[in-house]
Amino acid sequence: MNLQVDLCEENSVQHFKVVGEIDAFTAPVLREKLAEHPVQEGMKAEIDLSDVEYMDSTGLGVFVGYFKQVKENGGHVKITGLSPRLKRLFDITGLVEVMDIEGQQEGKGGFNDATV
Amino acid sequence: MMQPYDYVEIRVPAKAQYVGVARLTISGLASRLGFTYDDIEDMKIASSEAITNAVQHAYKDGEEGEVVVGCALYEDRMEIMVADHGQSFDFEETKKSVGPYHDHEEGMFLREGGLGLYLIETLMDEIKIHHDEGVTVFMTKYLGGEQVEKDVETVSS
Numbered sequence: 001m002n003l004q005v006d007l008c009e010e011n012s013v014q015h016f017k018v019v020g021e022i023d024a025f026t027a028p029v030l031r032e033k034l035a036e037h038p039v040q041e042g043m044k045a046e047i048d049l050s051d052v053e054y055m056d057s058t059g060l061g062v063f064v065g066y067f068k069q070v071k072e073n074g075g076h077v078k079i080t081g082l083s084p085r086l087k088r089l090f091d092i093t094g095l096v097e098v099m100d101i102e103g104q105q106e107g108k109g110g111f112n113d114a115t116v
Numbered sequence: 117m118m119q120p121y122d123y124v125e126i127r128v129p130a131k132a133q134y135v136g137v138a139r140l141t142i143s144g145l146a147s148r149l150g151f152t153y154d155d156i157e158d159m160k161i162a163s164s165e166a167i168t169n170a171v172q173h174a175y176k177d178g179e180e181g182e183v184v185v186g187c188a189l190y191e192d193r194m195e196i197m198v199a200d201h202g203q204s205f206d207f208e209e210t211k212k213s214v215g216p217y218h219d220h221e222e223g224m225f226l227r228e229g230g231l232g233l234y235l236i237e238t239l240m241d242e243i244k245i246h247h248d249e250g251v252t253v254f255m256t257k258y259l260g261g262e263q264v265e266k267d268v269e270t271v272s273s
Protein backbone atom coordinates (compact mmCIF):
# COMPACT_ATOMS: atom_id res chain seq x y z
CA MET A 1 0.00 0.00 0.00
CA ASN A 2 1.39 3.33 -1.03
CA LEU A 3 0.86 6.98 -0.47
CA GLN A 4 2.35 9.67 -2.60
CA VAL A 5 2.35 13.37 -1.85
CA ASP A 6 3.52 15.99 -4.35
CA LEU A 7 3.92 19.65 -3.64
CA CYS A 8 4.00 22.53 -6.07
CA GLU A 9 3.64 26.25 -5.55
CA GLU A 10 1.35 28.28 -7.76
CA ASN A 11 0.49 31.96 -7.23
CA SER A 12 1.91 31.63 -3.70
CA VAL A 13 -0.55 28.84 -2.91
CA GLN A 14 0.98 25.54 -1.78
CA HIS A 15 -0.69 22.71 -3.69
CA PHE A 16 -0.42 19.28 -2.17
CA LYS A 17 -1.55 16.39 -4.34
CA VAL A 18 -2.21 13.22 -2.37
CA VAL A 19 -2.46 9.87 -4.16
CA GLY A 20 -3.23 6.49 -2.58
CA GLU A 21 -4.75 5.25 0.66
CA ILE A 22 -4.61 7.07 3.99
CA ASP A 23 -4.72 4.80 7.03
CA ALA A 24 -2.78 4.04 10.21
CA PHE A 25 0.28 3.06 8.19
CA THR A 26 0.38 5.91 5.69
CA ALA A 27 -0.99 8.77 7.84
CA PRO A 28 2.42 9.38 9.49
CA VAL A 29 3.94 9.65 6.00
CA LEU A 30 1.30 12.21 5.05
CA ARG A 31 1.98 14.20 8.23
CA GLU A 32 5.70 14.27 7.46
CA LYS A 33 5.15 15.31 3.86
CA LEU A 34 2.90 18.19 4.90
CA ALA A 35 5.52 19.28 7.41
CA GLU A 36 8.23 19.37 4.76
CA HIS A 37 7.03 22.75 3.69
CA PRO A 38 7.19 24.84 6.88
CA VAL A 39 3.98 26.62 7.87
CA GLN A 40 4.46 30.34 7.31
CA GLU A 41 2.52 33.38 8.37
CA GLY A 42 -0.58 33.79 6.22
CA MET A 43 0.19 30.64 4.26
CA LYS A 44 -2.37 29.39 1.78
CA ALA A 45 -2.50 25.67 1.18
CA GLU A 46 -4.67 23.53 -1.05
CA ILE A 47 -4.81 19.77 -0.60
CA ASP A 48 -6.14 17.78 -3.54
CA LEU A 49 -7.60 14.42 -2.50
CA SER A 50 -9.18 13.46 -5.83
CA ASP A 51 -6.89 10.42 -6.13
CA VAL A 52 -7.31 9.21 -2.57
CA GLU A 53 -9.11 5.86 -2.73
CA TYR A 54 -9.44 5.25 0.98
CA MET A 55 -9.29 7.34 4.14
CA ASP A 56 -10.30 6.87 7.77
CA SER A 57 -9.96 8.81 11.04
CA THR A 58 -6.18 8.64 10.91
CA GLY A 59 -6.28 10.84 7.80
CA LEU A 60 -8.86 13.18 9.31
CA GLY A 61 -6.56 13.54 12.32
CA VAL A 62 -3.66 14.62 10.12
CA PHE A 63 -5.75 17.17 8.23
CA VAL A 64 -7.25 18.61 11.41
CA GLY A 65 -3.77 18.95 12.91
CA TYR A 66 -2.48 20.69 9.80
CA PHE A 67 -5.56 22.90 9.58
CA LYS A 68 -5.05 24.04 13.19
CA GLN A 69 -1.39 24.77 12.64
CA VAL A 70 -1.94 26.83 9.50
CA LYS A 71 -4.91 28.64 11.00
CA GLU A 72 -2.92 29.61 14.10
CA ASN A 73 -0.52 31.29 11.73
CA GLY A 74 -3.25 33.27 10.05
CA GLY A 75 -3.30 31.03 7.00
CA HIS A 76 -5.93 29.04 5.18
CA VAL A 77 -6.25 25.39 4.16
CA LYS A 78 -8.63 24.21 1.49
CA ILE A 79 -9.29 20.55 0.80
CA THR A 80 -10.42 19.78 -2.74
CA GLY A 81 -11.41 16.91 -5.02
CA LEU A 82 -13.36 14.94 -2.42
CA SER A 83 -15.19 11.89 -3.75
CA PRO A 84 -18.71 11.37 -2.34
CA ARG A 85 -17.18 8.75 -0.03
CA LEU A 86 -14.59 11.11 1.40
CA LYS A 87 -17.07 13.96 1.55
CA ARG A 88 -19.27 11.73 3.67
CA LEU A 89 -16.47 11.29 6.21
CA PHE A 90 -16.18 15.04 6.60
CA ASP A 91 -19.98 15.29 6.84
CA ILE A 92 -20.58 12.70 9.54
CA THR A 93 -17.72 13.93 11.68
CA GLY A 94 -18.96 17.51 11.45
CA LEU A 95 -15.62 18.65 10.02
CA VAL A 96 -17.52 20.02 7.04
CA GLU A 97 -18.64 22.85 9.34
CA VAL A 98 -15.13 23.64 10.46
CA MET A 99 -12.97 23.23 7.39
CA ASP A 100 -13.04 24.56 3.86
CA ILE A 101 -13.75 21.57 1.66
CA GLU A 102 -14.82 21.08 -1.93
CA GLY A 103 -16.08 18.10 -3.91
CA GLN A 104 -14.86 16.59 -7.12
CA GLN A 105 -16.88 18.91 -9.34
CA GLU A 106 -15.87 22.49 -9.74
CA GLY A 107 -17.56 24.82 -7.30
CA LYS A 108 -20.19 23.97 -4.72
CA GLY A 109 -23.35 21.94 -4.85
CA GLY A 110 -22.15 19.40 -7.36
CA PHE A 111 -22.46 16.39 -5.09
CA ASN A 112 -24.64 13.43 -5.72
CA ASP A 113 -25.68 12.82 -2.18
CA ALA A 114 -26.92 9.32 -2.85
CA THR A 115 -24.49 7.82 -0.38
CA VAL A 116 -25.35 10.01 2.57
CA MET B 117 -32.21 -21.43 17.20
CA MET B 118 -28.82 -20.47 15.97
CA GLN B 119 -28.52 -19.44 12.36
CA PRO B 120 -25.83 -21.12 10.34
CA TYR B 121 -22.85 -19.06 9.34
CA ASP B 122 -19.42 -19.29 7.81
CA TYR B 123 -16.60 -18.12 9.99
CA VAL B 124 -13.32 -16.63 8.80
CA GLU B 125 -10.61 -15.55 11.17
CA ILE B 126 -7.37 -13.80 10.47
CA ARG B 127 -4.57 -12.90 12.81
CA VAL B 128 -2.14 -10.16 11.97
CA PRO B 129 0.79 -8.71 13.89
CA ALA B 130 -0.27 -5.58 15.80
CA LYS B 131 1.53 -3.36 13.31
CA ALA B 132 0.13 -0.54 11.21
CA GLN B 133 1.21 -2.08 7.91
CA TYR B 134 -1.24 -4.94 8.43
CA VAL B 135 -4.33 -2.79 8.90
CA GLY B 136 -4.72 -2.53 5.13
CA VAL B 137 -4.31 -6.28 4.72
CA ALA B 138 -7.10 -7.00 7.19
CA ARG B 139 -9.24 -4.34 5.52
CA LEU B 140 -8.86 -6.00 2.12
CA THR B 141 -9.89 -9.36 3.57
CA ILE B 142 -13.03 -7.86 5.10
CA SER B 143 -13.81 -6.11 1.85
CA GLY B 144 -13.55 -9.43 0.01
CA LEU B 145 -15.83 -11.20 2.48
CA ALA B 146 -18.43 -8.43 2.41
CA SER B 147 -18.41 -8.53 -1.35
CA ARG B 148 -18.92 -12.31 -1.18
CA LEU B 149 -22.08 -11.73 0.87
CA GLY B 150 -23.40 -9.25 -1.69
CA PHE B 151 -23.10 -5.97 0.20
CA THR B 152 -23.34 -2.78 -1.83
CA TYR B 153 -20.31 -0.71 -2.67
CA ASP B 154 -21.17 1.87 -0.03
CA ASP B 155 -21.79 -0.72 2.67
CA ILE B 156 -18.46 -2.34 1.89
CA GLU B 157 -16.69 1.00 2.12
CA ASP B 158 -18.40 1.63 5.48
CA MET B 159 -17.27 -1.75 6.77
CA LYS B 160 -13.73 -1.13 5.58
CA ILE B 161 -13.54 2.10 7.56
CA ALA B 162 -15.24 0.72 10.68
CA SER B 163 -13.04 -2.37 10.86
CA SER B 164 -9.90 -0.35 10.16
CA GLU B 165 -10.77 1.97 13.02
CA ALA B 166 -11.08 -0.95 15.43
CA ILE B 167 -7.88 -2.59 14.20
CA THR B 168 -6.02 0.74 14.31
CA ASN B 169 -7.05 1.20 17.95
CA ALA B 170 -5.68 -2.24 18.78
CA VAL B 171 -2.45 -1.64 16.88
CA GLN B 172 -1.83 1.79 18.35
CA HIS B 173 -2.32 0.55 21.84
CA ALA B 174 0.05 -2.34 21.37
CA TYR B 175 2.59 0.08 19.94
CA LYS B 176 2.21 2.47 22.86
CA ASP B 177 2.92 -0.33 25.30
CA GLY B 178 5.89 -1.54 23.30
CA GLU B 179 4.28 -4.93 23.01
CA GLU B 180 4.45 -7.26 20.08
CA GLY B 181 0.94 -8.58 20.05
CA GLU B 182 -1.47 -9.84 17.50
CA VAL B 183 -4.84 -8.56 16.43
CA VAL B 184 -7.51 -11.13 15.83
CA VAL B 185 -10.22 -10.34 13.33
CA GLY B 186 -13.12 -12.77 13.25
CA CYS B 187 -15.83 -12.51 10.61
CA ALA B 188 -19.12 -14.38 10.78
CA LEU B 189 -20.97 -14.47 7.49
CA TYR B 190 -24.71 -14.98 7.86
CA GLU B 191 -27.35 -14.97 5.18
CA ASP B 192 -28.58 -11.54 6.24
CA ARG B 193 -25.61 -9.93 7.95
CA MET B 194 -21.93 -9.92 8.68
CA GLU B 195 -20.49 -9.73 12.15
CA ILE B 196 -16.94 -8.55 12.62
CA MET B 197 -15.06 -8.99 15.85
CA VAL B 198 -11.76 -7.29 16.50
CA ALA B 199 -9.84 -8.38 19.55
CA ASP B 200 -6.55 -7.06 20.84
CA HIS B 201 -5.68 -9.75 23.31
CA GLY B 202 -3.72 -8.43 26.20
CA GLN B 203 -3.57 -4.77 25.28
CA SER B 204 -6.45 -2.37 25.48
CA PHE B 205 -7.31 1.25 25.01
CA ASP B 206 -9.06 2.90 27.93
CA PHE B 207 -12.70 2.31 27.04
CA GLU B 208 -14.20 4.72 29.56
CA GLU B 209 -11.80 7.42 28.51
CA THR B 210 -12.50 6.73 24.85
CA LYS B 211 -16.23 6.63 25.40
CA LYS B 212 -16.14 10.10 26.94
CA SER B 213 -14.61 11.52 23.83
CA VAL B 214 -17.07 9.85 21.45
CA GLY B 215 -19.11 12.17 19.34
CA PRO B 216 -19.24 14.41 16.30
CA TYR B 217 -17.79 17.84 16.10
CA HIS B 218 -20.55 20.21 17.03
CA ASP B 219 -18.97 23.52 16.49
CA HIS B 220 -15.82 25.33 15.75
CA GLU B 221 -14.57 25.13 19.32
CA GLU B 222 -14.93 21.39 19.56
CA GLY B 223 -13.22 20.88 16.25
CA MET B 224 -10.16 22.35 17.85
CA PHE B 225 -9.89 19.50 20.31
CA LEU B 226 -9.67 16.41 18.25
CA ARG B 227 -9.13 13.16 20.07
CA GLU B 228 -8.30 10.55 17.52
CA GLY B 229 -9.35 7.43 19.42
CA GLY B 230 -12.76 8.94 20.12
CA LEU B 231 -13.29 9.82 16.51
CA GLY B 232 -12.54 6.25 15.46
CA LEU B 233 -15.14 4.85 17.83
CA TYR B 234 -17.65 7.43 16.71
CA LEU B 235 -17.13 6.39 13.09
CA ILE B 236 -17.68 2.72 13.95
CA GLU B 237 -20.95 3.61 15.66
CA THR B 238 -22.08 5.68 12.72
CA LEU B 239 -21.07 3.34 9.93
CA MET B 240 -22.18 0.02 11.39
CA ASP B 241 -25.69 -1.07 12.41
CA GLU B 242 -24.70 -2.40 15.82
CA ILE B 243 -21.62 -2.15 17.97
CA LYS B 244 -20.74 -3.78 21.25
CA ILE B 245 -17.55 -3.44 23.19
CA HIS B 246 -16.36 -5.95 25.71
CA HIS B 247 -13.67 -4.87 28.06
CA ASP B 248 -12.45 -8.04 29.56
CA GLU B 249 -9.08 -9.47 28.87
CA GLY B 250 -8.14 -6.72 26.45
CA VAL B 251 -10.75 -5.03 24.33
CA THR B 252 -13.06 -6.69 21.89
CA VAL B 253 -15.07 -4.64 19.45
CA PHE B 254 -18.01 -6.46 17.98
CA MET B 255 -19.88 -4.93 15.08
CA THR B 256 -22.68 -5.92 12.76
CA LYS B 257 -23.79 -4.81 9.34
CA TYR B 258 -27.07 -6.02 7.88
CA LEU B 259 -27.53 -6.77 4.20
CA GLY B 260 -29.93 -4.35 2.63
CA GLY B 261 -29.70 -2.24 5.76
CA GLU B 262 -33.13 -3.41 7.00
CA GLN B 263 -32.23 -2.76 10.61
CA VAL B 264 -30.30 0.39 9.92
CA GLU B 265 -30.28 3.22 12.37
CA LYS B 266 -32.71 1.65 14.77
CA ASP B 267 -30.28 2.14 17.57
CA VAL B 268 -27.26 4.02 16.41
CA GLU B 269 -26.47 5.20 19.91
CA THR B 270 -25.85 1.76 21.38
CA VAL B 271 -22.50 1.24 22.98
CA SER B 272 -22.42 -1.29 25.78
CA SER B 273 -19.49 -2.32 27.81
